[in-house]
Amino acid sequence: MRRHSFSFLLLSPLLTSSHGANLFVSHYSGTVYTLTLSNNSDGAYSLTLNTSLYIGGQPSWLTWDSSTRTLYIPDETEYFGTPNAWSVAAATNGALSLTGKATAIGGGVANTLYGNHQYLATAHYDLSQITTFKLPLTSSSTPLQKIALNMTGPGTVPNRQNAAHPHEVLLDPTGAFLLVPDLGADQIRIYQIGSTGLLTACPSYFELGGTGPRHGAFSANGSILYVANELSNSVHTFGMAYNNSRITLKKLQSLTTFPKNATAPTGTKVAEVHVKDNFIYAANRNDLSFSPSDSIASFSLNSVGLMAFMNITSSGGWHPRTFDINKAGDMIAIGDQTSANVAIVKRNITTGELGPQLASLRVSTVGTA
Ligand SMILES: *[C@@H]1O[C@H](CO)[C@@H](O)[C@H](O)[C@H]1NC(C)=O
Ligand SMILES: *[C@@H]1O[C@H](CO)[C@@H](O)[C@H](O)[C@H]1NC(C)=O
Ligand SMILES: *[C@@H]1O[C@H](CO)[C@@H](O)[C@H](O)[C@H]1NC(C)=O
Ligand SMILES: *[C@@H]1O[C@H](CO)[C@@H](O)[C@H](O)[C@H]1NC(C)=O
Ligand SMILES: *[C@@H]1O[C@H](CO)[C@@H](O)[C@H](O)[C@H]1NC(C)=O
Ligand SMILES: *[C@@H]1O[C@H](CO)[C@@H](O)[C@H](O)[C@H]1NC(C)=O
Ligand SMILES: *[C@@H]1O[C@H](CO)[C@@H](O)[C@H](O)[C@H]1NC(C)=O
Ligand SMILES: *[C@@H]1O[C@H](CO)[C@@H](O)[C@H](O)[C@H]1NC(C)=O
Numbered sequence: 001m002r003r004h005s006f007s008f009l010l011l012s013p014l015l016t017s018s019h020g021a022n023l024f025v026s027h028y029s030g031t032v033y034t035l036t037l038s039n040n041s042d043g044a045y046s047l048t049l050n051t052s053l054y055i056g057g058q059p060s061w062l063t064w065d066s067s068t069r070t071l072y073i074p075d076e077t078e079y080f081g082t083p084n085a086w087s088v089a090a091a092t093n094g095a096l097s098l099t100g101k102a103t104a105i106g107g108g109v110a111n112t113l114y115g116n117h118q119y120l121a122t123a124h125y126d127l128s129q130i131t132t133f134k135l136p137l138t139s140s141s142t143p144l145q146k147i148a149l150n151m152t153g154p155g156t157v158p159n160r161q162n163a164a165h166p167h168e169v170l171l172d173p174t175g176a177f178l179l180v181p182d183l184g185a186d187q188i189r190i191y192q193i194g195s196t197g198l199l200t201a202c203p204s205y206f207e208l209g210g211t212g213p214r215h216g217a218f219s220a221n222g223s224i225l226y227v228a229n230e231l232s233n234s235v236h237t238f239g240m241a242y243n244n245s246r247i248t249l250k251k252l253q254s255l256t257t258f259p260k261n262a263t264a265p266t267g268t269k270v271a272e273v274h275v276k277d278n279f280i281y282a283a284n285r286n287d288l289s290f291s292p293s294d295s296i297a298s299f300s301l302n303s304v305g306l307m308a309f310m311n312i313t314s315s316g317g318w319h320p321r322t323f324d325i326n327k328a329g330d331m332i333a334i335g336d337q338t339s340a341n342v343a344i345v346k347r348n349i350t351t352g353e354l355g356p357q358l359a360s361l362r363v364s365t366v367g368t369a
Helices: none
Strands: 021-027 031-039 045-054 063-065 070-074 085-093 095-104 108-114 119-124 129-134 145-148 177-182 187-193 199-206 213-218 224-229 234-243 246-256 269-276 279-285 295-301 307-314 320-325 331-336 341-347 354-362
Touching: 021 331, 031 095, 045 095, 045 341, 045 354, 063 108, 070 095, 070 108, 085 108, 095 129, 145 199, 177 199, 177 213, 187 213, 187 246, 199 246, 224 269, 224 279, 234 269, 246 307, 269 320, 279 307, 279 320, 307 354
Parallel strands: 213 269
Antiparallel strands: 021 031, 031 045, 063 070, 070 085, 085 095, 108 119, 119 129, 129 145, 177 187, 187 199, 213 224, 224 234, 234 246, 269 279, 279 295, 295 307, 320 331, 331 341, 341 354
16 A cells, blocks of 8 residues: 555654653655644643754655754655655754764664664665665665565455555564564564674464554563554453564554444554553544544553553644653654644543643645545
């Protein structure tokens, strides 16, 4: 599926503090922005545009490295093998400036640092690859490794599972493995990280056909993995068992992202999942539960990490592709792709409940469904 047929995207990976915070946002039209969230004297919040940097392509994701104050951004533009797209670094010190732009294949949808911030891994969704780079990135950097992902024939949902489609690269809590939810192949691929940054494939976890694993998150102490599934619109809970060269996943639970474990409305596509303390949140794109807005599903986590559905609340826009929770835990920033806005929503740190919305800002042009 050519996902760039809907071309607008927002990401908000960072709220540095609860008052006077800065956020980074990218939009599929090629620009990265910084926004400032201010707390006014009357108690109201406002979100304003601070700076912007046009980098071109389709900046699909932001990884923030606070130690070097660098953003790592993959390009989702698809050139089908022609190495025109990039993995880019844009540094910030208030303002954004480009510090390196390395060439890679396109279709990049997510990246992560690994190996003590020495390496960068990127998932190339449409081109069924994982690439890695040694940092720092420069214009002459070439991939350290390119891993082609295969599958035998189309999956249960043929129009989405025509090929392997890695959607995220996730560093495990020990730092020794990368996990890759593969939406096309219904697998959670697992790689062991070598001392020179090279990845070695371990046996995958195989999901039920038509699950479509997309994004993952770990419990606070790192012992439980949660995976959001785009095709089955559910979240799966896994226990993780380690031995010296393997992670073995054991599925403990499957819940949809709707009340009473109901099936999602037709057209819903679950996106990201994030854990904060004893709560977990998953984004429902295009469920229109709060029409014209979509929803965020909230679950509480019990002492052994199992989820209990709490509620759905408004995502403050259409197609919440990304969201992030600030360190204090009292706010969540939602990147609503199609409506092209960032919504800031209050979060109760005790009950985990979301709402009401505190601020919203449209960034660049509104998209179409
Ligand atoms: C605004 O910020 C101040 C601290 O700077 C804080 O004490 C106050 O609670 C904030 N107001 C609201 C409504 O959050
Ligand atoms: C823009 O961000 C910088 C760096 O965080 C900050 O110092 C400045 O106050 C911000 N400007 C506005 C207008 O918010
Ligand atoms: C996928 O197929 C390509 C081409 O046949 C091969 O070079 C590559 O090793 C395969 N990758 C995996 C992970 O099996
Ligand atoms: C480690 O895990 C692998 C894969 O599950 C298994 O084959 C192997 O027996 C395990 N080794 C030990 C020592 O448990
Ligand atoms: C919830 O629904 C999913 C998907 O239909 C199913 O796999 C799972 O077993 C259900 N869970 C419970 C607790 O009923
Ligand atoms: C880590 O948390 C999980 C629940 O999320 C719990 O089951 C497990 O016992 C905890 N492990 C340790 C070592 O505290
Ligand atoms: C669930 O969310 C709705 C809509 O945001 C809200 O009105 C309601 O109070 C919430 N209920 C619970 C139990 O959190
Ligand atoms: C969080 O929820 C609790 C229970 O409803 C309430 O007592 C408390 O005031 C809420 N905190 C905030 C900051 O709204």
